[in-house]
Amino acid sequence: MHHMSESLSINNSSRSAIVLLSGGLDSATTLAIAVNQGFTCHALSFDYGQRHDVELECAKRIADQLGAASHQTISLNLRDFGGSALTDDIDVPKNRDESQMVEDEIPVTYVPARNTIFLSYALALGEIKGCGDIFIGVNAVDYSGYPDCRPAFIHAFEKMANLATKAGVNGKQLTIHTPLIQLPKTDIIERGLKLGVDYGLTHSCYDPDDQGRACGCCDSCILRKNAFEQLGTKDPVLSHLD
């Protein structure tokens, strides 16, 4: 009882966090959760030469809508490196059903070391801003094919991060928060809707049209479309396809 009241009395309002914000459904929900937990949130996005760079505009609008204290976009050069359908001229798979997005296969849309690089920047920004908390919307359920979305990776990164920085050296713990890591897409959307996320502002499509609108048939579109349907509603970003 005493323990419980202590745990309820935790107030994060004086604490700030770095929140990785891609502009997609998962990261928007993650930002809403971090804000709801009382953190002052510094949203961090990356321009890494992704073909779906409309998501960066979305990230900005989502940061505003959800009340992030700041939003910063860092330009990377992953396109120079190549090696992924998201940055290279490899075809994005279309019209697969969820059973084809199998667990032990790594999708061609995988970007090498992407989350490692993103988290490393979050670590740097966190150290400068004095934040001991980083939020990332990785999910091990829908995308377990990505090695850098698994809990074991996140734990290893957290351990490394605590050895990498002054904060770690000085005994201040750095925590990587992954509030979505074990949630099915339907639960993520339900939570986000309760917290007021406007999913019409989000972008998840790997292959948008010239106007930046979702294609409705890449793996990413299908996963969210199915989840909205299971919740008895429709994905607001697919209304142009009705």
Place this chain on the structure above:
Amino acid sequence: MHHMSESLSINNSSRSAIVLLSGGLDSATTLAIAVNQGFTCHALSFDYGQRHDVELECAKRIADQLGAASHQTISLNLRDFGGSALTDDIDVPKNRDESQMVEDEIPVTYVPARNTIFLSYALALGEIKGCGDIFIGVNAVDYSGYPDCRPAFIHAFEKMANLATKAGVNGKQLTIHTPLIQLPKTDIIERGLKLGVDYGLTHSCYDPDDQGRACGCCDSCILRKNAFEQLGTKDPVLSHLD
């Protein structure tokens, strides 16, 4: 005996490695060691808004001199983040003796999460090029004040890296090589001289003059100057101060 001949027969000539190359004395020596071990070396440098960006020109010349198969410079945006004397307008300490560069103090020239970010890019490039070997010239003797130069950090990064990538998932081990980590500066220079490193091409100074020449009195200049003197010779980059 049998074991020894096996170990001597290791031929790395079909293996390629990513070598982080700043253009300084340590990374030049590291590249020479990797080349000498038979690796096809892809050198990787970073333009991170450092005030001593003359080192990037040096890196290019060193990569050529030592026979790297390729050399790539990636632009980062650490200057946007601020927080270090190397990228901010904080004064670089001058004329300190080595006892003042104490072990448990983190120098103001520390760049937050720098090696974490550099190694993350090396990881991405290594995955694309199919390299399971990354070389970094960190040293825990002279710069133990930097948290991300310690063996514990390197081990934790290696563990994380093996969980982060397809290679790790597929059971192919990724190795972070730190051939200098326990060597005093004099030993590093001796090794490099034997391997033909032209230290006149290297640049380590934190605060070079308008012509890019070493100041001779920042911590970095003093450490190498003392080491060359202990070896009974002179640091070739300080000849303009004679």
